[in-house]
Amino acid sequence: MVKSGKSVQGAPADTGRRMQMADLARLAGVSTSTVSRALSGSELINPETRERIRTLARKFNYTINSVATGLRSGVQRTIAVIVPFEKTSRQSFADPFLHGMIGSLADALTERGYEMLLSRIDADQLDTVATLIDSGRAAGVILIGQWRHHDQLNAMAARGLPLVVWGAHLPHQDYCTVGGDNVRGGRLVAEHLLAQGRRRMVFLGDRGLPEVAQRYRGFAAGLRAGGIGLSAQQRRTVPFLAESGRQAMLALIDADPTLDAVFASSDLLAMAAVGALRERQRQVPADVAVVGYDDVELAAHFNPPLSTVRQPIHEAGTALVDALLRMLNGKAAPASALLETRLIVRESSQAASRS
Amino acid sequence: MVKSGKSVQGAPADTGRRMQMADLARLAGVSTSTVSRALSGSELINPETRERIRTLARKFNYTINSVATGLRSGVQRTIAVIVPFEKTSRQSFADPFLHGMIGSLADALTERGYEMLLSRIDADQLDTVATLIDSGRAAGVILIGQWRHHDQLNAMAARGLPLVVWGAHLPHQDYCTVGGDNVRGGRLVAEHLLAQGRRRMVFLGDRGLPEVAQRYRGFAAGLRAGGIGLSAQQRRTVPFLAESGRQAMLALIDADPTLDAVFASSDLLAMAAVGALRERQRQVPADVAVVGYDDVELAAHFNPPLSTVRQPIHEAGTALVDALLRMLNGKAAPASALLETRLIVRESSQAASRS
């Protein structure tokens, strides 16, 4: 019922139809052309008229209909942010890392005058992303995580869709990514754990995902450099879900009660791992060191405070948005960006425990 | 440069202008009227023609421009979800509870064929919310948390804005809210802590926020029923930020080293409190019991697992969206809804500790 009945004359009734430019024009005794120009601050309009119209607009709470504007001018100030999920596990939205990312993107977009359309979509139906652009609902797309769809993303880039992806930089990649240096991150963790005198490590994460694969590669390489190997029994393929992390950790510790360090590919998994270790009466870090990835806000406040690899979330949002906007402005797809990645050592991985 | 050059004839060049209905009409040798009807499945169109057009559309990857559709038909399938923040503290987006809420809303909206426009806005400029509606960018608004702006929300409701708020149900309230039973939640916590033999309680949270105020009221009432009081020294006004929670808890324990229970108005604060207690060598729950609020996913995996009052996040999303859609369909503003609220007891508040 919001939209109905016409205003009889001049000012539309308080209830009923939304005010529009023609109404304001009538009230001001000018044409809509003049109103349009006045509101957009055109030099063509007499300053007095302009002020009069603007005052009137404010008084009547008039706001330009941006749907109509969008249609006529052909510009869209909406960016779609897509969080893919794998329907088998419902995974992904639960990770607090995503939360930080969304916040950071929201800020970066708002700062630049864009709106954010947030959407979770089935990772197996990534092509629906193209529809968002084709239908004019969004000017561009930011995808969080490339998941297992490298080829599909390449295809979308080939179609010329304005697309930027948070994730790993891969060989033969035609789309633009922004991400941390995952290989380096993994290696830093390996070096740190070795320096703490740990020897029997395990890894938690789904190496089917490019970012995780790179973290693993860096980790394994770092261990190898220290003369330590990592067998198939010492890693576990887990989605980014707390309960899965817990189960995996329980299995690992039961399989090898002597393990002394865990590298989890996300803080969420690391926290779940700590819980599982506790269930098995292992002290963290005295018995087992735990290192996560992301440095989500809670990591510092966890019990014990979690060592982790920091992903520069704030920069990430800015970098993603800027890359996309550059693309929309017709500049060639910007080169993929690698953001700074560093290890934050807290209590969960230290050799000397508090007590 | 995405939009430029006209197609010379028939199929538009692969590069360049976006395909539109007129192009498809030309390709099919019919008018746009026919295409429009064919794609919308009108009975008026010959089934064969309809199929031919649809096939063509699929083949050329044509998608109806929803901006134009929106303008002509006047319907908007976008809902704005607003997360207010207080600029002084940058608070709010950090809380994992919000994250769950956003996910739940995203699901509920998608299921019903709506898109979600996510926006953080300065709580002091809530009126910009009206602009979202007035400008036609969104059909309705879901606001997460009423913060300190009860009156402003009433004013917006009076203006007839389609608005639903997650939060507390207050006296003299003209807008529709969906929320948990905060008073009951607080009371349950009090009863539980008393039953565990705790006596010196403290409360963490900003009672300037209606939801928190209600939780506190229930809590204080429950304690009073058990013959226990709560002095001004036993509560602390804290925003929903981990670091603030930590500071507040440190101050409280220093002020009264004998306290034996903490009720935090969110899980985030509870987790921060656990960290602070740990810094002061207090065992949770042996020395101090801690109870949070929300039951975010991590609560169960915290160390120790966190007792908390569960907010039914999934139902919440559904209820908020349904209430809003009912409003948009012209039904009177639905009555505010109170969702089920129950206490989940985990280790952090138990009398007998594990070891």
Added chain:
DNA sequence: AAATTTCATGCAATCGATTGCAATTCGCGC
């Protein structure tokens, strides 16, 4: 064979704003 339906499609107005170009007014010089 003429008249009447039925079916399928096209024409043109419309949604609410923007903008190139034309029109009007005013001031001022000659």
Added chain:
DNA sequence: GCGCGAATTGCAATCGATTGCATGAAATTT
């Protein structure tokens, strides 16, 4: 007093789709 440029403002086409009404062909009736 007439002409010309500058300053304002309005007219009408346009963005891309939707839809009431008209149209024309085929099918049916008489």
